[in-house]
Amino acid sequence: MEIPYTVSTRPDTGLWNAKVGIWLFLASEVMLFGGLFSAYIFLRLDAPPGMWPHGLLNVPVGTMNTAILILSSVTVVLAWAALKMRRYRAYWWYMLATISCGVIFLTVKLAYEWPQKFEHFGAYIKPEALGKYEQYLGNKHAAEKDLPPRLEITGHLHNRAALNDPNIKEYEVALDPLNADPTNPAMDRPHFFPLPVTDKIAKIEKEDVERATMFLPTHSAYFASYFTITGLHGMHVLGGVLVFIYMWLPVSKKLYQRNPEHLANRVEVAGLFWHFVDLIWIFVFPLFYLL
Amino acid sequence: MDAATSLETHPHAAEHEHHELGWWRKYIFSTDHKVIGIQYGFTGLIFLFFGFSLMMLMRWQLAYPGQALPEIGKFLPHIFGPNTMPDGKMTPDFYNSLGAMHGTIMVFLGIVPLAFAAFGNFVVPLQIGAPDMAFPKVNMASYWAVFVGGIVMLTSFFVPGGAAKSGWTSYVPLAAVADTGPGHLPIFNGQTLWLIGFIFLITSSLLGAINFIATIIQLRAKGLTWMRLPFFVWAQFVTAFLLLLAFPPLEAGIIMQLMDRVAATSFFMPAGLVVNGAAMQISGGGSPLLWQHLFWFLAHPEVYVLILPGMGIVAEILANNSRKPLWGYKSLVFSVLTIGFLSFIVWAHHMWLTGMGSAVSAFFQTTTLIISIPSVIILSAFFISLWGGSIRFTVPMLFATAFLPMFGIGGLTGIPLAFNSADLYLHDTYYVIAHFHYIVAPGTIFALFAGIYYWFPKATGRKMNNFWGKVHFWPTLICMNVIFLPMFLQGMLGMHRRWYDGGQGWTLSGEHVWGLTGFQWNTPISWAAWIMGLAQIPFIINFFWSIKHGKKVNDNPWEATTLEWTAPSPPPHGNFITAPIAYRGPYEYSLPGRDRDYTMQNEPVEPSERVRRKTAEPVLV
DSSP, X not given: OOOXXXXXXXXXXXXXXXHHHHHHHHHHHHHHHHHHHHHHHHHHHHSOTXXXXXXXXXXXXXXXXXXXXXXXXXXXXXXXXXXXXXOHHHHHHHHHHHHHHHHXXXXXXIIIIHHHHHTXXXXXXXXXXXXXXXXXXXXXXXXXXXXXXXXXXXXXESOGGGGTOTTOOEEEEEEOHHHHSTTOGGGSSOOSSOOOOOSOEEEEEGGGEEEEEESSGGGOHHHHHHHHHHHHHHHHHHHHHHHHHHHHSHHHHHHHHHOHHHHHHHHHHHHHHHHHHHHHHHHHIIIIIIO | OOHHHHHHHHHHHHHHXXXXXXXXXXXXXXXXXXXXXXXXXXXXXXXXXXXXXXXXXXXXXXXXXXXXXSTHHHHHHHHHOTTTSGGGOOOHHHHHHHHHHHHHIIIIIIIXXXXXXXXXXXXXXXXXXXXXXXXXXXXXXXXXXXXXXHHHHHHGGGSTTOBOOSTTTTOTTHHHHXXXXXXXXXXXXXXXXXXXXXXXXXXXXXXXXXXXXXXXXXXXXXXOOGGGSOHHHHHHHHHHHHHHHHHHXXXXXXXXXXXXXXXXXXXXXXXXXXXXXXXXXXXXXXXXXXXXXXXXXXXXXXXXXXXXXXXXXHHHHHHHHHTSOOTTHHHXXXXXXXXHHHGGGOGGGGOGGGOOOHHHHHHHHHHHHHHHHHHHHHHHHHHHHHTTOOOOOOHHHHXXXXXXXXXXXXXXXXXXXXXXXXXXXXXXXXXXXXXXXXXXXXXXXXXXXXXXXXXXXXXXXXXXXXXXXXHHHXXXXXXXXXXXXXXHHXXXXXXXXXXXXXXXXXXXXXXXBTTBOTTTTHHHHHHHHHHHHHHHHHHXXXXXXXXXXXXXXXXXXXXXXXXXXXXXSSOOTTSOSSXXXXXXXXXXXXXXXXXXXXXXXXXXXOHHHHHHHTOOSOOOO
């Protein structure tokens, strides 16, 4: 006996095997990301006032990446439709477009967004020293406007050596616009287009600092969740791209010539996965970039 | 099909197979569900025995705290390293490693591979009349993932500092700071390897679960409608859903704990944590309670993952050996589905002591008590199934009938733990150990033994020896109870489950039970554990001896009704010579007006029968 319903559908369920398989897999993926998003909610609700940063991510770049992923979800459906119509050339081009979108997304994430964060620096000021740095924090202004307290000074670290060298007693930071001009009402809310780091340099004494790191996962619960969730999402994108490349290479053309419906089924299954990856991003984007 | 046809067809099928695949592809990197099932079975049994051995070591320390373990204690340091048992005396760290790894190995590398993956793989496709699993390659990947996970877990015993020692629950922040600092390597330390190994085990379970569900939905034989499925298939179906949906949140937790250890994040680390007198250089802002939620969101359904396949096996064997249909088939099916659903909303009853708040506790207490209803329905249906049957006390039946009271004790003693007021006292005492082990040790493990004796003829074409089966059964049953019954007493006397000295250095309730104090009860318990270890020797010898020399039997030695017994023993690649068709339900024993007392699922319904049973045309898909 051979395994039935690998390509054709079973009459009473109306499905072929892999389609059942991928929906089950996606159900488990929902639970995986559900667990991570629940953790995000848990940590965010637990965060003391001022300890959950806002506006640290690059919204226009994130928006662009969102658009790219949505576009790739469209092209993968077109690729599948082309296969169903037995137009292999069109399939090939749509698949190439899908792969390219995935690669662009990953490149933006790994070569631009993440490294930009690794270059950024933040120092949490000890509660007793907050007054000393009022000119950078503007906590009085924040209290008047009913904004959460500002506990951290961020920007570009000029003396990188200070991070590891105990002999250097202070951090020299080129300030972010908020810390450069904290009482400016324009700084009360994050900007859609991120403002560049200013030339204004602040000297922060190490003994006033609770904790100072670059924007790494260890920086805060926020960045820990950001890097973990986007990292896991990125791995899913990478997995999807690799599968698409396999389906786009000549080896799959052989399958097409032998059994085009089989290849169409494979593309459908991979496409479902791809839509799911896209959907996860639709949650990631507002949670980390906007809210 | 009778034995003659199978003997005729089988060698031919094997020959045919030989031309296609080499030895490696056929027996090691096989995609055949039966080979994979057997691989899982061996892996599970080996880990089960290994995990039990860890416990036998701990029992020495509990019964004779601080004394040198004779003979074995001398060479153990050569295997596990000098800091584990210097001069045969167990160190606290090694004791903690043994405890944590006993739990992890028994649950995730012993019972899940054996109960779910081995029996599921071998039996389910045969019972539903399928040629194989829906995704044979995924199936192979799933086995090799568990294999790698097991190797990683075993490796962790030999890295500096030894294996994970924060309990099988790996509660943070303890687990997050364990095995770090001087004397430990960055990745190759016990707790980090535990996490990495776990990711492989989870991957394996997820792949397996997807495969099982897809197989049951898609590959049922013609005529095998949902309500004609053997109860074992239903149990595996629900189990697969539990694994599929409960494991990923723990995987999320594992990833986060791994990040905490490797990337210095603070998912589970509160601010202001001081370890060894020094403030930790972390951001804080994490929540230890979050880990417990994620862990128990898996680990409670996991308990049902451990028990449901066992119940499925017992159901098959009870019906077969009482020679009458399983009582209340529909109630059983709906109960198992209800358990599956409810098991997702009871997890926080493991966390009464965390101070979640009374509203949360009240909710979980209610759901926990509700879930006992379907469990009781299942057990009652099993008992009633025996009523008026002509019972054959075969070896599988001995184990299956022993399962019933053992599981009953385990289940009923869980009810005091479900009430959070009673649990405040019993939490983390030996009472909890006794309750849990009554469910999985004389419960699930008995069901697994029953299943091994029952399906052994299908896998090999030979029966295991009856006499040695009984020699295996009786001491195991007695020892199990000598081990676990006194633990209820110890728990109620106040003995904490994690004490390294077995309670010697603590003041327990002064009561003597049968002349022994709580601490003194450790000695008979430990001896029973060691004797039970010896009692497994007849099983091991019987098992291997019977593969080659057991009594040859026909394709249906137990005169059973389900489809797996229509295939040749052992079934060839592709299982069935012709696609089977199911015409009737799974347990048509002692049908009136028949020559034999069993009617197999693939026997067509005769016209006379149709009138009597008031059924319309046979349902065919």
